[in-house]
Amino acid sequence: MSDILETIVARDPNEKEFHQAVQEVLETVQPVLDRNPEYRRSAVIERITEPERVILFRVPWVDDQGQVQVNRGFRIQMNSAIGPYKGGLRFHPSVNLSILKFLAFEQVFKNALTTLAMGGGKGGSDFDPKGKSDNEVMQFCQSFMSELCRHIGPDTDIPAGDIGVGAREIGYLFGMYKKLTNEFTGVLTGKSLGWGGSLIRPEATGYGCVYFASEMLATKNDNLEGKTCLVSGSGNVAQYTVEKIIELGGKVVTLSDSSGCIYDEEGIDKDKLSFVMRLKNLRRGRISEYIDKYSEAVYTEADSTLDYNPLWSYKADCAFPSATQNEINGKDAQNLVNNGVQLVAEGANMPSTPEAIDIYLDNKLLYAPGKAANAGGVAVSGLEMAQNSMRLNWPREEVDNRLKIIMKSIHQSCIDAATDYGQQGNYVAGANIAGFVKVVNAMLDQGLV
Ligand code: NDP
Ligand code: 2IT
Numbered sequence: 001m002s003d004i005l006e007t008i009v010a011r012d013p014n015e016k017e018f019h020q021a022v023q024e025v026l027e028t029v030q031p032v033l034d035r036n037p038e039y040r041r042s043a044v045i046e047r048i049t050e051p052e053r054v055i056l057f058r059v060p061w062v063d064d065q066g067q068v069q070v071n072r073g074f075r076i077q078m079n080s081a082i083g084p085y086k087g088g089l090r091f092h093p094s095v096n097l098s099i100l101k102f103l104a105f106e107q108v109f110k111n112a113l114t115t116l117a118m119g120g121g122k123g124g125s126d127f128d129p130k131g132k133s134d135n136e137v138m139q140f141c142q143s144f145m146s147e148l149c150r151h152i153g154p155d156t157d158i159p160a161g162d163i164g165v166g167a168r169e170i171g172y173l174f175g176m177y178k179k180l181t182n183e184f185t186g187v188l189t190g191k192s193l194g195w196g197g198s199l200i201r202p203e204a205t206g207y208g209c210v211y212f213a214s215e216m217l218a219t220k221n222d223n224l225e226g227k228t229c230l231v232s233g234s235g236n237v238a239q240y241t242v243e244k245i246i247e248l249g250g251k252v253v254t255l256s257d258s259s260g261c262i263y264d265e266e267g268i269d270k271d272k273l274s275f276v277m278r279l280k281n282l283r284r285g286r287i288s289e290y291i292d293k294y295s296e297a298v299y300t301e302a303d304s305t306l307d308y309n310p311l312w313s314y315k316a317d318c319a320f321p322s323a324t325q326n327e328i329n330g331k332d333a334q335n336l337v338n339n340g341v342q343l344v345a346e347g348a349n350m351p352s353t354p355e356a357i358d359i360y361l362d363n364k365l366l367y368a369p370g371k372a373a374n375a376g377g378v379a380v381s382g383l384e385m386a387q388n389s390m391r392l393n394w395p396r397e398e399v400d401n402r403l404k405i406i407m408k409s410i411h412q413s414c415i416d417a418a419t420d421y422g423q424q425g426n427y428v429a430g431a432n433i434a435g436f437v438k439v440v441n442a443m444l445d446q447g448l449v
Contacts, residue, residue: 004045015098017325021105021350022049024357028432031421044440051104053077054097057147059125061139063132073144075123075151075159078104081442084155085121086111086378088162091169093128099325100124103162106349107378109435110371113410116382121157123148129164130284141172148173149180152187154388160189160381163324166236166281167192167202186388189381198384200399201377205347206240207400208376208407209320209368210248213345215411216366216427225249228316230341232256232309233323234280234287237347237374241320242273254311256302256323257287261311264290264297308332315339322347330355337363346370357428364425372410372431379406 005026009019026045033039055075063069074097077085087107090100100122108120127140152159161170170190177187184196191197200207210224217223227250231238234255242252251267255276264272275293279285291299300310312319312332319341321327327348328336333356336344343366346352350370352360360367380403387393394402414430417437423429 004049007046008049012098015101017098017350018101018105020326020354021102024354024428025105025109025432025436028423028429029436032433032437038444039440042444044443047443048079048108048436048440049105051076051078051101052080054101055123055148055151056097059127059140059144059147061136061143063136063139069140071125071127071140071144073123073125073147074100075148075157076100076104076121077151077157078120078122079108079439079443080119081439081446082112083117083119085157086118086160086381087120087122088124088160088378089165089169089173090122090124090162091127091129091164092124093126095124095126102325103349106371108439109432110375111378111382112435112438113372113413113431114375114379114382114406115409116379116406118158118378118382121159122162123159124162124165127164129169134168137169138172141169142176145173145176146180149177152177154185154187154385158187158189158381158385160378161236163235166190186385189384191384196384196388198380198387198399199394199396200403201380201384202236203240203243204380204403205237205374205377206242206322207244208379208403209237209241209322209345209347209373210244211376211404211407212368212373212411213318213320213343213366214248215408216343216345216368219415220366223248224318227251227318228253229318229320230254230311230314230316230336231320231322231347232261232311232327232351233321233348234276235322237377238320238322239273239277239280241322241347242268242276243270245320246270246273250318253314253316255287255290256311258302258323259286260288260299260301261309262287262290262297262299263311263314264294266296308335312336313339316341318343318345320345320347321351323351324348325350326353328352328356330359332356333359337365342366344368345373347374349374361426361428367427368414369428369431371435372414372427375410376403376407379403
């Protein structure tokens with residue numbers, strides 16, 4: 001297997017996030033390959049690690065000063081064996097091919113776990129929406145969609161949100177797609193409720209992650225009531241993770257953004273969460289403003305000279321990383337263990353480094369990798385597609401119930417696949433193996449395409 005990874009690294013030596021995601025999957029699916037020699041003969045690893053198509057394009061737009069700006073746009077159409085490409089768009093200055101390939105690769109397995117018919121894709125731009133006016137964001141989104149529109153469609157590729165892409169951006173992207181194609185179709189998910197969106201889609205990733213955590217705790221006859229929880233980030237995923245933890249009787253004591261983190265020993269209650277939602281979603285402010293309103297909380301500025309993140313060194317029972325990739329390193333993971341954390345459920349994609357994951361597994365934590373724990377978001381996107389196709393809207397309870405059933409089913413698939421391959425309780429192995437087998441079998445059925 002290491003020879004395949006070596007070839008992948010040699011081919012694209014600068015794609016370290018992609019290599020990290022591939023390495024984790026390759027290590028855990030080795031026993032599947034050993035049991036199925038056909039997989040080797042059919043070069044399934046070489047095929048599943050190579051995107052079906054990579055689209056890279058120029059995105060020119062005019063800022064409010066009349067200055068022309070140029071960003072780079074991407075769409076990685078990774079794998080369509082079990083359905084049309086599906087996955088979010090990320091707008092963040094750090095976006096590059098490596099980050100989007102890792103996200104698209106993870107998406108393939110995640111989508112397979114949801115039980116719905118969705119292949120994997122991811123896209124985005126190095127455009128930074130922070131500090132831009134609504135007009136600038138619209139100009140950018142329209143230019144971005146003027147190229148992307150020819151590559152997507154409701155049965156081909158259905159983008160959605162991710163970091164930096166929320167309801168506002170989806171609205172501008174959808175408007176431009178509709179104008180250019182003269183079609184009102186479910187080509188994007190995460191739409192607003194009045195024009196094709198699904199109830200529970202905004203909540204789905206955070207709620208789903210907490211449902212998954214509850215399933216893991218239930219295997220130990222435990223639940224979230226009275227548990228102290230660390231949550232990172234303060235965007236879409238973090239906000240609804242906090243909302244559901246509060247509802248289930250847990251106490252959340254941290255939130256963050258890229259500038260720093262807050263610690264509120266009393267717990268972030270419903271009122272404080274409403275303040276954070278208004279601050280982040282309407283005013284687009286910084287989390288540091290939390291302590292102006294709630295002076296009992298402490299704010300710690302992010303410090304890139306530190307080799308750990310202070311957010312992960314508070315005493316707690318559970319951790320829900322919900323910001324970005326590699327936000328928990330080995331030292332952070334050790335801090336979590338030393339401070340009593342027994343459960344890590346990843347709302348973000350690949351937030352833990354390989355060293356951190358080893359520490360969770362060595363210490364027998366209940367650890368849910370992102371591709372299982374945060375699959376609720378894309379799952380409800382799949383339900384949004386289904387509603388769009390039927391031209392119907394399901395009520396809130398119906399979507400939430402389906403989300404619960406899907407998260408339960410993903411949890412069970414992880415347990416079953418891990419057990420089948422002698423890795424009881426290892427959700428990393430379980431998620432990778434269950435997703436891999438489903439996609440690879442579909443690829444083999446469909447021949448060499
Ligand atoms: P948002 O843009 O709503 O929020 C992102 C949050 O993470 C912000 O608080 C942001 O802070 C912080 N953040 C982003 N980049 C960094 C960074 N490099 N360093 C530190 N903090 C950072 O995004 P989402 O909540 O939608 O996404 C969060 C994570 O969840 C991502 O990993 C995403 O891939 C994943 N995810 C999202 C899903 C969804 O449905 N939205 C579904 C499944 C996974 P700041 O404002 O300072 O940038
Ligand atoms: O990482 C993810 O699963 C998402 N950003 C959501 C993708 C989607 O299509 O809803």
